[in-house]
Amino acid sequence: MNRIFYTLAFLVLFQLNSFPQFSSMSNYSNKGWVTSSCVEADTIWAGTTGGLVKWLKDGTLLQTYSSTDGLMHNSVTSLAIDKDGNKWMGSKHGGLTMFDGKNWTDYDEMYRTDHEVYTLVFDAYNKLWCGTWAGGVYCFDGENWINYRVSNSGLVNDYVHSIAIDADGSLWFGTQNGVSHFDGNTWVSYTASNSEFAVRASVFSIAIDKNNNKWFGFYGGIAKFDGTNWTNYLGDKYPDLDETGIMSLAVEDDALWLGTEHNRIIKFENNITTVISDGNSKLLPGRVQHINITENGEKYFSTGDLITEGGVSRYLDGNWKEYSTVSPFSHNYIMSLCEDNQKNIWVGDFGGGVSMYDGENWIKHTSLGRVNAIKTDKANNIWFATNSGLWKYNWNEWIQFTTEDGIPGSSVRDIAFDDDGNLWLACEYYGAGKFDGENWIKYTTSNSGICDDDLNIVTVDADNNVCFGSNNKGISVFDGETFTNYDQSNSTLTNTYIHAIEIDVLGNMWVADHGDGVSKFDGNKWVKFDTSNSDIYQNGLYSIECDKNGLMWFGHTAGGGVSVYNGENWRHYDNHNSDLINDYVYTIYCDSENNLLFGTCGGFSKGAFTWYEPELSLSVSSLTVSALASSTATFDITSNTDWTAASDKTWLKLSESSGSGNVTQVLTVSENSAFDIREATITVSGTDVEARTIHVIQTEASYLTLSSTSLTVSAPVNSTNTFDVNSNIYWTVVSDKTWLTVSDDSGSGDATLVLTAAENSTYNIREATITVSGTGVEAQTVHVTQSDIVTGIADFENENFTIYPNPVSDILYLNAITDNVIVTIADLSGRILLNKKIINNKIDIRNLQKGVYMIRVNNNNRIMTRKFMKK
Structure with a gap:
């Protein structure tokens, strides 16, 4: 939370609706807290708070995996391998990830509820059972989820630490209030109040022995249930079990192996406890959270805890082997970050470790207690606010300041330097302190106007005023003479528990109060931003930082990642839409090159950004x-x-x-x-x-239909007929005979087409085919028949046209016609033999051979035909 001041002109230029985009992100985590492990052939898989680790049994580190590789979250709290060899990982912040060796698949059924996945177990049907923090039990069959809770089942408690499956296929769930048994239909629960089960609190571990006895580990002892009776083994008779939590259990033949919260391995056999691990063993540090026993008797112990780096320890026939990783810092809960004058990054963690990163190498320094804040002075001395006092590193030695040296209290929560080089402290319970390099001045409620003695935050504003955020009573701003206090009565603060204070490039003060968003104060007016009136992602905030471009960054509490505000618009980043290592962001720091460093409960991320207007x-x-x-x-x-x-x-x-x-x-x-x-x-x-x-x-399906598939036309010239085209496409029309033409040779949509025929002057019918074609549809055809000269002529039988005599030998007479008509005589093949005008209604046929002939008469445009025979 360093202070950087820039001109208004630069800020205005920046605030043109531009947004940050992560262009790169580097992640750093500690993989020393192993929460669970599995042995697969010659490979050891370990779930850690820094990701997934894979070793060969010979100790070769094969691979580490993190959220940038595909894990939903780095903090792996449970691990199981299914019958197909797929690795399943539950995370601290909810959710489930499956890794098949190449591909990662996230299941966010539990992520949406933020329930930590404590334990994973596969049953005989390859169903996955998940025990969660506050979410009960989830069962996944590969397609569907079922969630069992106190509210909808016989589960005794929704905090499920352990799961085991007995010889009958029934499930046993260890909870914060006893155990529940589920046979697939019926639930039965056992607690200290309804049975002889002497559980004191949570059931951390369960194991099933070869006789189908159920063993349960809890704080201060273990218990056995044979299906009818309970037998308790408690610390009063078994001192090795007293005042310790039995975090893990495993069965080997007639022996029960116990792992405790105090880094002990105990073998329980024939009602006798034997401590396997002691001060001289090679069991890695931390509580023993998981035990695997292989068929050849190898025992694998997963260790580590909040403040201790552990790993996996193998024990066989009295010999130990360690599996661990080299971690950049001692714990993943990053409380503080700072860049010194040489651009080294200093990291302080919850477990008290201090590490320095020079851009290539990590150097672990001493343990100071929980490191709440880190600052550098003008001489590049590094100062640390810890719960064990104030520390200074001058690159040669570590110097501790205690209450005997003048600091107000031994638990220092924050530090800041003013423009004059004075160091200011915010202490737990004991007020504020000022150090000018030689003398200390204390400010408490008894000797000043400061609002509270229990202080969380200190920073310095643009006018060199010192701003304090308290644990109970809001804010105090000190101008060197007078304290001005702000709480619900004179500001937009809705809670006086202050998490963070930051000064932006314009000198505005931004304040995060407990769970109620953020307030901005320009010296005159307060403005509140929360989820009800802005697009900030969550109201809960741990940290605030202003970067060199004037952007305000906000680290969220309940797995919310970070929100960023440019003065007009908000944007949100988390583990899902960026490579942010973890969504619980305790601290944010902007370095000299405008990289953003995010300290989380899963390590820290360093990101560079490009700025753009989204298009x-x-x-x-x-x-x-x-x-x-x-x-x-x-x-x-x-x-x-x-x-x-x-x-x-x-x-x-x-x-x-x-x-x-x-x-x-x-x-x-x-x-x-x-x-x-x-x-x-x-x-x-x-x-x-x-x-x-x-x-x-x-477009609709193409269609092309015709109203007729066959038509006839008469023999005379220009005889016509019509047909309809029904279509939604472009079509073309062709006739395969020149004597038959079509009114249109192409078109689209519906149309009526006219066929026109040339005269058929023969005594034979003739045929043609009309083809209508379109793209993507079958061509349609019309078969056209034109009548011959006989069948094509109109029938005038009702008129008095006659010929005589018939048969005839020389002169043929025609009745009911006028003079000067044209008469045509043809043989039956259609060959014309005579075509002339006649007078007096008679015609000489003596030159015709014997046979049958057709006579055609055009009488005033009325065509008449008759057959006659020449004898």
């Missing part, structure tokens, strides 16, 4: 695509941010479902077999930009 545009707002299967269309996404793209219809697929930057998307459709169009919407969403949409229309 997202699409090349089109609508598209039309064919009804045919696998038809495609394209559009361009232009963006400088991450985006996702989705269709609201399953018949439309996109080539890219997500991406970053510019891309050409290809959309592909399945066939539309219906005769109606169908529509879909493609939505492209980007980070901190308005979503864009494209309206997609897929």
Whole structure:
């Protein structure tokens, strides 16, 4: 929380709706607290608070895995291997991750509830049973989840520390209030109040022996249940079990192996306890949280705790082997961060460790007690606020300041330097202190106007005023003479428990009170930001930092990651949308190069940022695509941010479902077999930009039908007939005969087409085919028949046209016609033999051979025909 002041002009230039984007992130964690382990052939897998670790049994470290590799969270609290060899990891902050050796799969059923996953067990059906903190038991069959709680089952308590499966396939759950037994249908619970089970509190561990006896480990002892009777083995008779929690149990033949919270391994056999680990053993430090025993008798003990680095220890036939990693710092709970004048990064953790990182190498320094804050002075001395006093490192020696030296109290929660080089302390219970390099001055409620003696925070504002945040009574601002206090009565503070104070580039003071968002004070006016009136992610805050660009960064408490505010807009980062190592952010520090360092309960992250105005545009707002299967269309996404793209219809697929930057998307459709169009919407969403949409229309299925498949036309010239085309596509028309033409040779949609025939002057019918074709549909045809000269002529039987005599030998007479008509005589093959005008209604046929002939008479445009025979 260092102070950096910049001009208003720079800030205004920055506040043009630009947003930060992580361009890189480096993560650092301690893998020394092993919460669980599994042995697979010659490989040891260990779940740690810093990720997953893999060793060979010979001690070779094969691989470490973290959230940047695919873990949902670095803090692995439980580990199990299924029958297919998949590794399953439960995390401290909820959620489950499966690793098949190549791919990672996250299951966020429990992540959404933030329930720590204490234990994982697979049953005979490969169902996974998960015991959680406050969330009861979750069962996962590979597809579906079932959650058993006190509210919906016979589970005695929702805090489930341990699970075991007995010889009958029944499940036993160790909770904070006894054990529950579940046979798949019925629940039975055993507590100190309803049975002889002498459990004092939580049941940390369960084991089943070869006789199907159930063994339970708890604080101060163990108990055996044979299905009917309880036998308790307590510290009053077994001193090795007294005043210690039995964190882990495992069975080997007739012996029970116990792991305790105080780093002891105890063998319990024939009602006798034997301590296997002692001060001379090679059991790695920390509480023994898990025990594995292999078929050949190897015992693997997982150790470590909040303030102690452990690992995995193997014990066989009196010999020990250690499996551990080299960690950059002693504990993952990072309480404080600071950069010195040589750009070294100093890290203080909850366990009291102090480490320095020079950009390439880590150096572990001494343990000072919990390191609450780190600051450097102008001479590059490093100062540490700890719960064991004030410490100074001058690069040669460590100097401790205690109450005997003048500091107000031994628990120093925060420190700050003013512009004059004075060092200010905020102490627990004992007020504030000022050190000018020689003398100490104390400020308490008894000798000054400071608001409270129990102080959490101290910082210095732009006017060199010293600002204190208290544990109970709000804020005090000291100008060197007078304290001005702020609480609910004269500010927007809704809680007087102050977590953080930061001064921004304009000199505004930002204050995080307990669980109630953040308040900004410009010296005259207070403004409150919380989830009810802003887009800050959570109201709970641990820390605040102003970076060199004037952005305000806020570290959240309950797994909320960080929020960032640019004066107009908010943005949120966590383990899901960035490489942030952990979502519980205790402290934030901006270094000299504007890198942001995030101290979390899972290690710390160092991130560099690029600044941009988020943009997202699409090349089109609508598209039309064919009804045919696998038809495609394209559009361009232009963006400088991450985006996702989705269709609201399953018949439309996109080539890219997500991406970053510019891309050409290809959309592909399945066939539309219906005769109606169908529509879909493609939505492209980007980070901190308005979503864009494209309206997609897929044309209806192509169709082409004709009203007739066969038609006739008469023989005379220009005889016509019609048919209808019904279609939704472009079509073409052709006739395979030149004597038959069509009114249109192409078109689209519906149409009526006219056929026109040339004269058929023969005595034979003739045929043609009309073909109508369209893209993507079967061609349709019309078979056309034109009548011959006989059958094509109108029948005038009702008129008095006759010929005589018939048969005839020389002169043929015609009745009911006028003079000067044209008469045509043809043989039955259609060959014309005579074509002339006649007078007096008679015609000489003596030159014709014997046979049957056709006579055709055009009488005032009325065509009449008759057959006659020449004899």
